[in-house]
Amino acid sequence: MDFRVINLHELGDERGCLVALESPKHVPFDIKRVYYIYGTKPDVSRGAHAHQNLNQLAICVSGSCVFKLFDGRETNEVRLDSPTKGLFIGNMIWREMHSFSEDCVLMVLASRNYDEQDYIRDRDSFLKLVNQA
Numbered sequence: 001m002d003f004r005v006i007n008l009h010e011l012g013d014e015r016g017c018l019v020a021l022e023s024p025k026h027v028p029f030d031i032k033r034v035y036y037i038y039g040t041k042p043d044v045s046r047g048a049h050a051h052q053n054l055n056q057l058a059i060c061v062s063g064s065c066v067f068k069l070f071d072g073r074e075t076n077e078v079r080l081d082s083p084t085k086g087l088f089i090g091n092m093i094w095r096e097m098h099s100f101s102e103d104c105v106l107m108v109l110a111s112r113n114y115d116e117q118d119y120i121r122d123r124d125s126f127l128k129l130v131n132q133a
Contacts, residue, residue, distance in 0.1 A: 032110060058108050067079075
């Protein structure tokens with residue numbers, strides 16, 4: 001399964017902390033889009049899709065949430081709970097996010113601009129595609 005946790009380098013002093021993200025030094029792709037999710041209720045699940053050609057790096061810049069990742073064969077869960085921890089998610093991985101803390105701000109860096117045609121929103125269709133490979 002093409003995912004991994006990336007430890008992000010924190011810089012700081014008595015004034016506070018800073019994390020800088022640069023392609024390809026810290027982010028393993030050229031960044032084409034950035035978005036963030038916030039105000040999600042703790043009992044709500046988000047995501048429930050895969051991407052055909054998109055890579056992402058997800059970072060909880062505040063609070064925490066849990067990613068459930070599925071490649072058609074195995075499932076893994078990763079808890080993001082630090083602004084110095086990023087989750088790289090490659091293409092063709094079904095993702096669901098849950099257990100959002102009230103203060104969660106989830107920022108996502110994407111390798112491509114938004115394209116609805118890249119989404120696989122039906123789990124059965126996803127399973128058919130990954131089992132063909």
